[in-house]
Amino acid sequence: MILETIRTEGLAALSYFLADTVEGVAAVIDPRRDVGVYLDLARAHGVRITDVFDTHVHADYLSGARELCTLTNAAVHVGPGAGLGFDAREHADGDLVRLGAFTLRVLHTPGHSPEHVSLVLSSGGHGAEGEWAVFTGDTLLNGEVGRPDLAESVDAEQGARQLFSSLRRLLALDDGLLVYPAHGHGSPCGGRIGVRDLTTIGYERVHNPLLSVEDEAEFTARLLAGLPPQPVYYARVKDLNTRGPGYLGTRPQVPWLDPRDFSEAIRHENAVVLDTREIEAWADAHVEGSLNIALRDAFPIWAGWMLAPRHDLYVILDSPDHERLVEEHLTRLGLEGVCGYLRGGMRAWVEAGLPIRSSHPMSVHDLRSALDAEDDLQLLDVRRDDEWQGGHLPRARHAFLGRLWQDLPGLSLDPERPLAVYCGSGYRSSMAASLLERQGFREVYNVLGSVTAWRAAGYPLEGQETEPARA
Numbered sequence: 001m002i003l004e005t006i007r008t009e010g011l012a013a014l015s016y017f018l019a020d021t022v023e024g025v026a027a028v029i030d031p032r033r034d035v036g037v038y039l040d041l042a043r044a045h046g047v048r049i050t051d052v053f054d055t056h057v058h059a060d061y062l063s064g065a066r067e068l069c070t071l072t073n074a075a076v077h078v079g080p081g082a083g084l085g086f087d088a089r090e091h092a093d094g095d096l097v098r099l100g101a102f103t104l105r106v107l108h109t110p111g112h113s114p115e116h117v118s119l120v121l122s123s124g125g126h127g128a129e130g131e132w133a134v135f136t137g138d139t140l141l142n143g144e145v146g147r148p149d150l151a152e153s154v155d156a157e158q159g160a161r162q163l164f165s166s167l168r169r170l171l172a173l174d175d176g177l178l179v180y181p182a183h184g185h186g187s188p189c190g191g192r193i194g195v196r197d198l199t200t201i202g203y204e205r206v207h208n209p210l211l212s213v214e215d216e217a218e219f220t221a222r223l224l225a226g227l228p229p230q231p232v233y234y235a236r237v238k239d240l241n242t243r244g245p246g247y248l249g250t251r252p253q254v255p256w257l258d259p260r261d262f263s264e265a266i267r268h269e270n271a272v273v274l275d276t277r278e279i280e281a282w283a284d285a286h287v288e289g290s291l292n293i294a295l296r297d298a299f300p301i302w303a304g305w306m307l308a309p310r311h312d313l314y315v316i317l318d319s320p321d322h323e324r325l326v327e328e329h330l331t332r333l334g335l336e337g338v339c340g341y342l343r344g345g346m347r348a349w350v351e352a353g354l355p356i357r358s359s360h361p362m363s364v365h366d367l368r369s370a371l372d373a374e375d376d377l378q379l380l381d382v383r384r385d386d387e388w389q390g391g392h393l394p395r396a397r398h399a400f401l402g403r404l405w406q407d408l409p410g411l412s413l414d415p416e417r418p419l420a421v422y423c424g425s426g427y428r429s430s431m432a433a434s435l436l437e438r439q440g441f442r443e444v445y446n447v448l449g450s451v452t453a454w455r456a457a458g459y460p461l462e463g464q465e466t467e468p469a470r471a
């Protein structure tokens, strides 16, 4: 028997490869869209992928169920009412699916989404005595529960009540059952997911703060009070997963463009220059109008917030070695518009004598002096609402980065006057600085180290300290 966890970094998504090597069959649970990893595992273990399960219609990444089905002829299994636009078997509560010597029992666990199912795994017989693991999707995570605000057909409160009942059903399982969730630490699908990927029903019963709440109304109130912001790309990704993501197969190689060709290509209306270099490198010298999303762990989540499928993306990398990773990250979110990479990177652009722009980094000390001097500097905080409420810099305005586009007009900032932007560490504010430059702000400063450095320097924050939200 093989049970392997496949972690997708950045999205903190967990999928599972389950195989009976004696009978030569395997199942994949919650596959990601680039399915090579599962095909490699099947090859390595000499098994055939016969079944693919999606515990629910995912909102945060594109499922690989359809791709696997196309490549292997595997059956796709989903929960009741999933309504997918391609061939998939919808299961009712209590259905049993055989996989070699294993049985997966379908447990309908709505709340995160109406069609959500958990899968209880047993070896040998079908009785509860043989059950030893449960794949809980986004219903139960390590130390956290799923968010109930993503479904379209039910509101968040209704979803929370459904989740309450679903979690009771999971708690009725044996304490010793291993819990395999669909997300680990770092996913926006849950605010406070623990750092270990694996947990048990018994451990969650004792240590998961929301599972100890026995009153449905209190559970609902607590869950709804601490939800992280809902990423704008979730609705789009969910819709694509419902219709069925297009077949990836082997796609044509994206061209590497010489600086002159790159500079020509980026002139057209839909073009977006995506600069994935580190924030200091971007600040030093960049292509006018480029969007800086540095290739760190959170890259795919921010790419989801900031980019749209309609964009023709022209990408600048720190190193050609990052090409594959950037493309994987974007593909998993359905952002397939990469049209070209800058050959030779930013150095080649500079050496070709093409125009560059610099954005000045600012230290917290210089910022403090400017604020004390009451000079003309405008200050913008782009952290989440709960971070802002936990204390912010004096004289700052606030707009969460994910909503900066929409909220910018209401902030009454003057594009002709200097503007300093900060976040928690300088990463998100670099994205904001690049967005603001695109919007015509003439002099934008990214506050390096941002609130982390401000606190470390012993400078005071304004505003009330409250408990941060579950994000």
Ligand SMILES: [Fe+2]
Residues within 6 Å of the ligand: 056, 057, 058, 059, 060, 112, 138, 189
């Ligand atoms: Fe989900």
